[in-house]
Amino acid sequence: MDKLRIQGGQQLEGRIQISGAKNSALPAMAAALLTSDELILENVPYVNDIYTTRRLLRELGAQIELATDHSVRLRIPKIESIEAPYDLVKTMRASVLVLGPLLARTGRARVSMPGGCAIGARPINLHLKGFEKLGAQVRTEHGYVEASCERLTGADITFDKITVTGTENLMMAAVLAEGRTVLENAAREPEVVDLANLLMKMGAKIEGAGRSTIVIEGVRELKGTTHRIIGDRIEAGTLLVAGAITGGELELTGIHPAHLMSVVEKLRENGVALDVGAELISVYGPHDLAPSDVETLEFPGFPTDMQAQYMVLATQSNGISLIHENIFENRFMHASELMRMGANVRLDGSRAIVAGKTKLTGATVIASDLRASASLVLAGLVADGYSLVDRVYHLDRGYEKLEDKLRSVGAKIERLK
Numbered sequence: 572m573d574k575l576r577i578q579g580g581q582q583l584e585g586r587i588q589i590s591g592a593k594n595s596a597l598p599a600m601a602a603a604l605l606t607s608d609e610l611i612l613e614n615v616p617y618v619n620d621i622y623t624t625r626r627l628l629r630e631l632g633a634q635i636e637l638a639t640d641h642s643v644r645l646r647i648p649k650i651e652s653i654e655a656p657y658d659l660v661k662t663m664r665a666s667v668l669v670l671g672p673l674l675a676r677t678g679r680a681r682v683s684m685p686g687g688c689a690i691g692a693r694p695i696n697l698h699l700k701g702f703e704k705l706g707a708q709v710r711t712e713h714g715y716v717e718a719s720c721e722r723l724t725g726a727d728i729t730f731d732k733i734t735v736t737g738t739e740n741l742m743m744a745a746v747l748a749e750g751r752t753v754l755e756n757a758a759r760e761p762e763v764v765d766l767a768n769l770l771m772k773m774g775a776k777i778e779g780a781g782r783s784t785i786v787i788e789g790v791r792e793l794k795g796t797t798h799r800i801i802g803d804r805i806e807a808g809t810l811l812v813a814g815a816i817t818g819g820e821l822e823l824t825g826i827h828p829a830h831l832m833s834v835v836e837k838l839r840e841n842g843v844a845l846d847v848g849a850e851l852i853s854v855y856g857p858h859d860l861a862p863s864d865v866e867t868l869e870f871p872g873f874p875t876d877m878q879a880q881y882m883v884l885a886t887q888s889n890g891i892s893l894i895h896e897n898i899f900e901n902r903f904m905h906a907s908e909l910m911r912m913g914a915n916v917r918l919d920g921s922r923a924i925v926a927g928k929t930k931l932t933g934a935t936v937i938a939s940d941l942r943a944s945a946s947l948v949l950a951g952l953v954a955d956g957y958s959l960v961d962r963v964y965h966l967d968r969g970y971e972k973l974e975d976k977l978r979s980v981g982a983k984i985e986r987l988k
């Protein structure tokens with residue numbers, strides 16, 4: 572298994588182009604199931620979850636080409652299979668995003684239940700409840716969801732809880748349903764809006780994406796189109812923290828600042844100077860960081876996918892920071908590894924109390940999930956001596972060549988194969 576070896580203490584300086592958003596590219600690729608025409612997606616990040624999605628869609632009958640310029644051509648003239656097998660779904664729970672499009676296009680879907688993951692139980696009950704509301708028969712047996720319908724029929728659906736992929740799955744089902752669907756308490760994440768923009772280019776009728784109420788008028792069929800995936804706000808947020816904690820100066824391009832203003836504003840509270848432009852953000856790491864409490868919320872609140880990275884910054888802030896994780900019930904796995912590096916963190920249920928500034932020292936640490944691995948890389952950048960981050964396959968699922976990007980601005984980091 573690959574590892575990353577990091578020598579801490581370098582100030583980072585330079586410009587980094589942000590990759591396309593993983594959490595936007597995944598549903599966008601699933602949307603190709605909704606038409607027999609060709610779909611071209613540009614600015615797709617070449618991370619492992621994209622390769623897993625390619626494998627899954629090929630099993631369903633897709634022809635897919637990944638070009639060197641990060642554009643992906645997808646065509647699914649005929650759905651050859653309606654099954655998303657356990658072997659693929661267990662490696663990437665976002666595979667559940669084929670359920671809505673398969674149901675909408677063929678009236679049938681058989682998708683392995685994703686099961687739990689390191690950060691929480693993560694059930695899909697709200698997805699299934701929504702499909703039943705649209706008239707599908709849904710049953711789960713032998714670890715699979717079996718769903719079927721003649722043709723989906725529009726309905727009013729209120730989510731008990733805000734769910735990102737739940738909103739995306741139901742939106743992709745409703746665009747080909749008979750009649751009108753209203754999604755209430757829908758997710759407002761930029762990735763949801765990006766998917767809606769893609770679907771509208773394909774001929775869908777959607778209003779209100781980005782707000783809590785989304786209205787979809789079903790149409791008979793959708794056509795092919797070309798769509799550019801938005802920049803990855805979580806990759807950008809991770810690099811903003813890297814610039815802030817190393818006292819460096821970074822310019823990030825290819826990102827809409829509006830997609831991560833909650834992170835920008837939080838870092839400003841920590842005393843970090845940031846400039847925002849049309850599609851760029853510059854960060855100037857201060858000598859001293861001030862503590863600031865944070866709680867994770869749905870968009871436009873502070874993203875849970877930035878919580879682990881923010882904890883590293885809190886270890887380098889002068890004072891006490893309280894971190895409250897509201898979205899996932901088990902998302903502090905990184906804390907014990909940071910403590911092995913010398914961090915002073917106390918966990919209390921969904922809260923972490925971080926005392927800083929503490930001197931981190933290099934150590935061998937193990938990544939438990941995607942964002943936890945990013946936080947260990949960040950800690951390695953400021954730790955005294957060498958750190959070895961193990962199980963970086965977690966990182967490779969959602970960050971495209973992070974070590975190359977960090978090295979290009981002065982980090983001492985290498986991958987040990």
Ligand code: EPZ
Pocket residue numbers: 594597665691692693694695696697698699732733734735736737762875876898899900941942969
């Ligand atoms: C998406 O996951 C992202 N993944 C996650 O990013 C992100 O952490 C999460 O949204 C929250 O922002 C993708 O977009 C592929 P949810 P998702 O459904 O859709 C509960 C990363 O690091 N819930 O919004 O699976 C759930 O357990 C990943 O890139 C139900 O109870 O998250 C959680 O507590 C990690 N029943 C809360 O809602 C359901 O049917 C929000 O989950 C669905 C969700």
